[in-house]
Amino acid sequence: MKIVIVGGSSSGLFAALKIKNEDNEVxxxxxxxxxxxxxxxxxxxxCNYWNSDMDNSHFHSNNDLSMLLTDDIKEETLNSFNDLGILPLIKNGYYYPYSNQATTIRDMFIQELDKRxxxxxxxxxxxxxxxxxxxxxxxxxxxxxxxxxxxxGNAAPVTGSNGSIMNVINNLGIKTFKQLPSLVPLYTDGEYNNFWNGIRTNAKLAIYIxxxxxxxxxxxxxxxQNGISGICVFNISRYASIALDEGKHVNVKIDFIPDVDDVISYASRFDLNIYEILSRILNKKLVKIILDKADINSSAHISSLTxxxxxxxxxxxxxFSVNVISVGDFTKAQTTIGGVDLNELDSNLESKKYKGLYFTGEIVDVDGDCGGYNLGFAWMSALIVSKAINR
Ligand SMILES: Cc1cc2nc3c(=O)[nH]c(=O)nc-3n(C[C@H](O)[C@H](O)[C@H](O)COP(=O)(O)OP(=O)(O)OC[C@H]3O[C@@H](n4cnc5c(N)ncnc54)[C@H](O)[C@@H]3O)c2cc1C
Structure with a gap:
């Protein structure tokens, strides 16, 4: 049997290793x-290639994923990396190769391709x-x-995933969902963008559509200088991306001190003016913005506030409210929302219309959170397909 894999990167390379045997030419x-x-x-x-929390709530699709992303598939995928000699370095649940270098994973694939x-x-x-x-x-x-x-998908087209395959898929008459960028920065109409540029701070974000x-x-x-970024922003960006595409209003409320519920009572415990106490908690530039917005004199004592x-x-x-006016485009994105409709595929990710045509990775209508979930889906989908082919 001759099997052609279109795409020699994450899921394609993993699938190639899994299906090559004496009966299969790849x-x-x-x-x-x-x-x-x-x-x-x-x-x-x-290369954050996996996460210790692989709960399906980290994966998003227009269809239910519970039959696809099973505990067995997750376990077998991770075991495959262990069996290939990839020793994980685990930080806050994020898996990296022990070398801390993505080349370790890439080069492992090339070596294994050559060996097989x-x-x-x-x-x-x-x-x-x-x-x-x-x-x-x-x-x-x-x-x-x-x-x-x-x-x-279409994210980071400079790496080769430039969406050119969509013409081929459309010509085959396979239904796809509109592709949109995800895991991207959000651009806001904030009047303070130039002033706050460069600040990094712990925060809790709430996105309202x-x-x-x-x-x-x-x-x-x-x-x-354009708005907000960081992993917590990436993880809400899919909702902004879809909503803005649908012409909806997107707003993000930022809690700059999420670890203290009642900031005013906390601040009242100290004999300090409002600027002094806030600047012992937050970046000084941020304190200036907050006091400016709230229209409060920085030398005021907390007890004197109305x-x-x-x-x-x-x-x-x-x-702190910011309106999102746009999201980063595909050149800034880490993954793609949309793609091949799972209704077009069976539980082996094989086309229902074309026997022997399979799909893996980001081209499928599944996008993951930041933290190893998109590569996680790439490997898992490749494993699902290879198991079906090997059967
Ligand atoms: C900057 C960045 C950082 C990321 N970091 C992480 C991370 O740490 N952890 C994580 O889980 N995910 C991460 N992702 C997402 C993850 O890389 C992708 O979701 C994943 O690689 C998708 O795998 P894939 O097999 O679907 O496609 P890809 O790995 O993108 O491979 C597709 C391949 O197909 C080839 N190709 C495309 N069209 C054609 C064509 N018409 N003809 C021939 N070849 C074609 C391309 O050249 C490419 O080599 C990141 C993404 C980006 C952009």
């Missing part, structure tokens, strides 16, 4: 000039797939019994 095609280019940029060059005599063609762009007499014909020249499309609370996230917030001033101060510390 050919990996990629339009990049090297394999695994995407892997190299992951986790800031460290798996062929690959680089600088090869797949722009046409036809199904004729139970065979797949790729670009009018390569014949295959089965094809796995592992060509990624048309006034309705949708999700809360806590973590390190980066205040930028109830109106107290509620205003509380509002700008605990519910």
């Amino acid at each position: 050919l990996v095609l990629d339009h990049n000039d090297e394999l695994g280019k995407k892997i190299l940029v992951t986790g800031n060059g460290r 005599n798996i062929s690959y063609k680089l600088n090869y762009d797949v722009n046409k797939i036809e199904y004729i007499n139970n065979k797949y014909i790729i670009n009018d020249e390569i014949e295959a019994d089965k094809v796995i499309i592992s060509a990624g 048309d006034g309705e609370l949708v999700k809360e996230e806590q973590g390190e917030l980066q205040l930028t 109830s109106k001033e107290i509620s205003s101060l509380n509002k700008y510390i605990k519910e």
Whole structure:
């Protein structure tokens, strides 16, 4: 059986290792000039390849994922990495290779491909797939019994996942959901953007779509000249991306001191003016912005504040509101919302219309949170497909 894998990076390489045996001839095609280019940029060059909390709530889709992402698949996927000699370095549940280098994962794949005599063609762009007499014909020249499309989404097109495969999928008449960027910075209309640029602070974010609370996230917030960024922002960005695309209003409320419920009572315990006490907790620039917004004199003692001033101060510390006007585009994104509708695929991720055509990774309508979930889905989907092919 000849199996062609379109896309020689995360899920494609994992699938190749899993399906190669004496009965299966495997050919990996990629339009990049090297394999695994995407892997190299992951986790800031460290490749956060898994997470100790693989609960399905970290994965998002228009369809239910409970039958797909089972405990058995999760366990078998992680075991595969252990069996390949990847010793994990685990930080707050995030798995990295012990070397802290993404090249460790990428190079492992290349070594294993070579060892197993798996062929690959680089600088090869797949722009046409036809199904004729139970065979797949790729670009009018390569014949295959089965094809796995592992060509990624649209995020970080410079790494090769540039969305060009969508034409091929559309021509096959396979239904897809609109692709949108996720795990991106949010751009806001904040009047303070230039002033707060560069501040990093712990915060809790609450995202509201048309006034309705949708999700809360806590973590390190980066205040930028265009708005807000950081992992906690990335994890709410999918909701902003979808809502803005639908023309809805997106607002984020920032709690700058989430670890203290009643900041005013806390501050009253100290014989300090309001600027002094707040600047012992927060970045001084941020304190200036909060006091400016709340219209409070920085030398005022907390005991001298009127109830109106107290509620205003509380509002700008605990519910600092920013309107989101846009999200980063695909060049800034780490993953893609949307893609191939799971209703088009069976539980083996095989097309219901085309026998022997499979999909893995980001091209499928599944996007994960930040923290190893997108690579996690890439490996798990590749394992699901390879188990089906090997059966
Ligand atoms: C900056 C950045 C950091 C990230 N960090 C993490 C992280 O730490 N942890 C995590 O879990 N996820 C991370 N992700 C997300 C993760 O990298 C992807 O979700 C995952 O790599 C997708 O795997 P894939 O197999 O679907 O596609 P990819 O790994 O993107 O591979 C697709 C391959 O297909 C090739 N291709 C595409 N179209 C064609 C075509 N028409 N013909 C031939 N070849 C084609 C491409 O060249 C590419 O090599 C990050 C993403 C980015 C952009």
